[in-house]
Amino acid sequence: MIGRDFRFTRWLRQQLTQLLDRLPEGSEPGSAKGGEAELVRRQYLESEQRFRALLESLPKVAVQGYDHNRRVIYWNDASTRLYGYSADEAQGHLLEDLIIPAPMREGVIQAHRDWMVQGKEIPAEEIELRHSSGELVPVFSHHVMLNEHTADPLMFCVDVDLSDQKRAHRELDFATRFDRLTHLLNRHSFEEQLDLALAQCRCQAGSLVLVYLDVDHFVEINDALGYEQGDQLLVELARRLNRDRRATDILSRVSGDEFVIAFPGIHDSDDIPRLVRKMEEVMRAPFLLEERRCKLSACLGVAIFPGNGETAGELIRNADVAKNRAKLAGQGQVIYFNQELHDELLHQHRLSDRLERAVEAGELVLHYQPQVSAISGRVENLEALLRWIPAEGPPVSPAEFIPLAERSELIHRIGDWVLEESCRQRAEWRAAGLALERIDINFSGRQIKRPGIFEHFEACVERHGLGPRDIGIELTENVLIEADDDILAGLRRLHHRGFRIAIDDFGTGYSSLSYLKHFPVTALKIDRTFVRDAPNQPEDRAIMEATVFIGHRLGLEVVAEGVESREQLELVREMRCDLIQGFYFFRPMAAPNIERLLAGMVAGSGSSELSS
Numbered sequence: 001m002i003g004r005d006f007r008f009t010r011w012l013r014q015q016l017t018q019l020l021d022r023l024p025e026g027s028e029p030g031s032a033k034g035g036e037a038e039l040v041r042r043q044y045l046e047s048e049q050r051f052r053a054l055l056e057s058l059p060k061v062a063v064q065g066y067d068h069n070r071r072v073i074y075w076n077d078a079s080t081r082l083y084g085y086s087a088d089e090a091q092g093h094l095l096e097d098l099i100i101p102a103p104m105r106e107g108v109i110q111a112h113r114d115w116m117v118q119g120k121e122i123p124a125e126e127i128e129l130r131h132s133s134g135e136l137v138p139v140f141s142h143h144v145m146l147n148e149h150t151a152d153p154l155m156f157c158v159d160v161d162l163s164d165q166k167r168a169h170r171e172l173d174f175a176t177r178f179d180r181l182t183h184l185l186n187r188h189s190f191e192e193q194l195d196l197a198l199a200q201c202r203c204q205a206g207s208l209v210l211v212y213l214d215v216d217h218f219v220e221i222n223d224a225l226g227y228e229q230g231d232q233l234l235v236e237l238a239r240r241l242n243r244d245r246r247a248t249d250i251l252s253r254v255s256g257d258e259f260v261i262a263f264p265g266i267h268d269s270d271d272i273p274r275l276v277r278k279m280e281e282v283m284r285a286p287f288l289l290e291e292r293r294c295k296l297s298a299c300l301g302v303a304i305f306p307g308n309g310e311t312a313g314e315l316i317r318n319a320d321v322a323k324n325r326a327k328l329a330g331q332g333q334v335i336y337f338n339q340e341l342h343d344e345l346l347h348q349h350r351l352s353d354r355l356e357r358a359v360e361a362g363e364l365v366l367h368y369q370p371q372v373s374a375i376s377g378r379v380e381n382l383e384a385l386l387r388w389i390p391a392e393g394p395p396v397s398p399a400e401f402i403p404l405a406e407r408s409e410l411i412h413r414i415g416d417w418v419l420e421e422s423c424r425q426r427a428e429w430r431a432a433g434l435a436l437e438r439i440d441i442n443f444s445g446r447q448i449k450r451p452g453i454f455e456h457f458e459a460c461v462e463r464h465g466l467g468p469r470d471i472g473i474e475l476t477e478n479v480l481i482e483a484d485d486d487i488l489a490g491l492r493r494l495h496h497r498g499f500r501i502a503i504d505d506f507g508t509g510y511s512s513l514s515y516l517k518h519f520p521v522t523a524l525k526i527d528r529t530f531v532r533d534a535p536n537q538p539e540d541r542a543i544m545e546a547t548v549f550i551g552h553r554l555g556l557e558v559v560a561e562g563v564e565s566r567e568q569l570e571l572v573r574e575m576r577c578d579l580i581q582g583f584y585f586f587r588p589m590a591a592p593n594i595e596r597l598l599a600g601m602v603a604g605s606g607s608s609e610l611s612s
């Protein structure tokens, strides 16, 4: 850059010197007469014209010449465009009066003098000069002194307009620091600012409150009304949050429908609930979407400095944890981060690490719980239930580790293993001639969202030489309701090929019987809590009866889950459930125990009652 600058300056100096030598009116070059002189003169004029034309034609290169008093003697068109003065307007005026901003005036006059007197060059630099409108213009400015050691030194300035670059730079800077939709800080720059605010809190022994806000059911709003409306909602929410923000509060959209707000300078702990109430207020007024008024709510997670984290990253994470906990508690909930949450998080982290290793170390096994025919008492199907039996420590319940695995890709590895192992086992038992209909396996929400999962499932079944009657799947009601068209199409295809698909935990989700007919399912598993409460709770009993009735009308097989007592057994038989699963007959068992059972060597605790 310096080398190029130097060459450019030297070239410019030569060109300007040639031009200047001829500037005084009438003094055309050469006194020689005749053809030779005429030739020299023409050549010179041509070169001068070329240079002038060059200077004039550079739209972004503004050239100005100043005499030793800094009065304008030359001003090209680009200078007019850049600074707003025509050549006539500028001619004879002082440099500092035209384009030098007031705070720089003294310095410029001094630098010009130093150059003339001491030969101290003004280096090329990026500066902001003044337009006739008063606005500042960013330029890269070169300076050249001609006739330096004469009575009439002339300074030429060659300014390149940097507005476009600056604008592009600003835009880039904006894009890297701000969220494009709401124009709030993005997560990265929020963290930077939060760390600065925390440093200040430390100096002043003050507190800071961090609130993590997550709009309830935003995905559904987006789906129902479209992305544009969803975006509009986020913009409106950002506007509200911004509206009564103090100058020191820091606000950011960290992702999708999640906002974080930091309130520094809290000196009274009573202020904290007040701030949280203020955030709740923000959601209270209805949002206008497609000219309809929409009531919204949000869950809030709160973390406080000091106490809930030392760094911006830690505080945000902990407020996020509290927010997630609030989500579990329901809509519009507020949870403050505390030690218990922290410990739980730590526990989950460790468990997650161990689980990852457990998959590799082969610590997972499948147990199988029989489903018994309510009429014949025969074992018809088995439900495969995952067990984690670590080499060290007690077994871990799937109710604990499946939700954990669901938060990462680990669920897919685990799911693949369950599928593979169930198919292998089914094929092995068939080869051994054991009487058995099906093995049903559980699919979680995230598992069935994986593209190609149904093809993968079918391919695995086929690879083991099995058919649609050998392996079934169970999905919870909520998973079905949240399923998109692709998933439903995949399920329909399986259903069409004759695979058995059961709705698991029926009655615990949205619980609408009217949904049933829309789903490609073959069976309904009534949740354990109904079976448990039905003997004593008339409402549960009524719901159960209605469910069995409608299930049968829709041609579905009805399974009662969690039958533990004789009383419950009688009840579900009375209601005409088709299959019974529960500890009263069998607990989930390891494969060798199932083999003994199917080979007729052992009987379940309740079998004799049924067959009698």
Ligand code: C2E
Residues within 6 Å of the ligand: 369, 384, 385, 386, 397, 398, 399, 402, 418, 441, 442, 443, 444, 504, 505, 528, 561, 562, 563, 564, 581, 582, 583, 584, 588
């Ligand atoms: P689920 O699918 O509802 O499985 C039935 C659960 O009820 C099993 O718990 C079973 O042991 C238990 N159970 C069966 N009969 C009775 C009874 O009479 N009384 C009582 N109190 N409980 C009974 P488990 O094995 O602990 O599994 C818990 C959950 O973990 C399962 O609920 C299922 O959601 C999930 N899970 C288990 N294995 C897998 C798997 O391979 N993949 C996936 N995605 N989830 C699995």
Ligand code: CA
Residues within 6 Å of the ligand: 383, 442, 474, 504
């Ligand atoms: Ca199940």
Ligand code: CA
Residues within 6 Å of the ligand: 504, 505, 525, 527, 561
């Ligand atoms: Ca279940």
